[in-house]
Amino acid sequence: MSPTDTANELLKVRIWRGREQGRLVDYEIETRKNQTVLDVVTEIQHRLEPTLAYRFACRVGVCGSCAMTVNGRPRWACRTHIKNVVTDNTLTIEPLRNLPKLKDLVCDMAPFIETWQKAGAPFSGTATRHDKPAAVKPDSAMRLAADAALQCINCAVCYSACDVVNWNPDYIGPAGLNRAWTLINDVRHSKRELTFELAFGTGGCGSCHSHGNCTRHCPVELRPSESIAGLKRAAFSGLPEE
Amino acid sequence: MEKSLFLAQRITAMILAPLAIIHLGLTLFAVQGGLTATEILNRTQGNIGWALFYSLFVVCAAIHAPIGLRHVINEWTVMPRRWVNALVIMLGGVLLLLGLQAVAAVY
Numbered sequence: 001m002s003p004t005d006t007a008n009e010l011l012k013v014r015i016w017r018g019r020e021q022g023r024l025v026d027y028e029i030e031t032r033k034n035q036t037v038l039d040v041v042t043e044i045q046h047r048l049e050p051t052l053a054y055r056f057a058c059r060v061g062v063c064g065s066c067a068m069t070v071n072g073r074p075r076w077a078c079r080t081h082i083k084n085v086v087t088d089n090t091l092t093i094e095p096l097r098n099l100p101k102l103k104d105l106v107c108d109m110a111p112f113i114e115t116w117q118k119a120g121a122p123f124s125g126t127a128t129r130h131d132k133p134a135a136v137k138p139d140s141a142m143r144l145a146a147d148a149a150l151q152c153i154n155c156a157v158c159y160s161a162c163d164v165v166n167w168n169p170d171y172i173g174p175a176g177l178n179r180a181w182t183l184i185n186d187v188r189h190s191k192r193e194l195t196f197e198l199a200f201g202t203g204g205c206g207s208c209h210s211h212g213n214c215t216r217h218c219p220v221e222l223r224p225s226e227s228i229a230g231l232k233r234a235a236f237s238g239l240p241e242e
Numbered sequence: 243m244e245k246s247l248f249l250a251q252r253i254t255a256m257i258l259a260p261l262a263i264i265h266l267g268l269t270l271f272a273v274q275g276g277l278t279a280t281e282i283l284n285r286t287q288g289n290i291g292w293a294l295f296y297s298l299f300v301v302c303a304a305i306h307a308p309i310g311l312r313h314v315i316n317e318w319t320v321m322p323r324r325w326v327n328a329l330v331i332m333l334g335g336v337l338l339l340l341g342l343q344a345v346a347a348v349y
Binding site: 167168197204236 | 247316
C-alpha cells in the first residue's frame, strides 16, 4: 500500500467480540481514500486482532456472505464505503441482528435458511431431461413479477432489519416470503398451491406489519414488501395466471 | 386457516369502513340539537333499515375484532395459540350477542 493511500487520520472502530455474551472492543486504524467496511475488518484482523472472526467470500457484492451491522444498520460490508456510514469518525460493527451469534461478527445462518423451507421454497419441477424446456414469455406478468424479486443473494440483511422477525419467532421473514412469491409466479413449479398455503400459514405473510425495513435495507434493491403484498393480494385474486 | 381469517378480516373491514362513516356522520348530525333517548328510539323503532344496518355492523365487528385481537395477543404474549383462539371466539360471541341484543332493544 503506498503512503498516498492514507490520509493520516485515525478511524475509531468498535467491534463486537464474543458470542451472545460479549462486548465492543475499540481499535484504531488509518483512514484510507478508498475503504469499505470489509477492508476495515480485514485490516484489523491482519494487523491488530488475528483472532477476529468474520465471514466473506466474493468481496464484490455477489455472494451475500459478509453482511453485518454497521453503525446500527444491517449492510453488506464489501460494498459499504466507510465515508457513507462513518459517524464522528467512528464505526461500530456488530453481527447481524435476529440470528444466533457464533463468534465475533459471525452468525449462525441456519435459522434464516430454514425460513425458506418453511415458506415452501424448494422448487419442484415436473419435467424430465427428456422434455423440452418450458416456454416462459419474458414479458408475461408472472415472469415480470418473478424477475423483480429473483436476484436475492441470501445475505439476511432483510431478516436482520425486520422488526417482526425480532419479536415474532414464528415469522418466516421477508426473504423466505419473497422467495415464495417468485415460486408462485413460476409456471414450472408444480407445487404452487402448497407454496402459497405455507407462505400464508402460521407466521406467514399475514404476520407482516408492512414496516418496509426489508425493502429499505436490501443491498440489491429488491422489494420484499411488494412480494409480500403480492401474496396478500393473491388471497383475493387467486394464484397468478399466465 | 390463516388465509381464511386474513380474508374475513379484510372483507369485514371493507364493509365496516363505510358503515362506521355513516354511523359517525349520523351521530354528529343528530346531536346538534341535543340527544335524547326518545329521539333515538323515534328513529330506530320499527325501522327495518336501521335494524339491518346495525345488525350488519355488529356481525362484521364480531368477526373483525377477534381476528385482530388474536394477532395482537399472539404477538405480545406467550399464551398457547389454542387458548388464544378460544378466548377470541368467546369475545366474538359476546360482541355478537350484546350487539344484536342492543339492535333488538331499539327496534
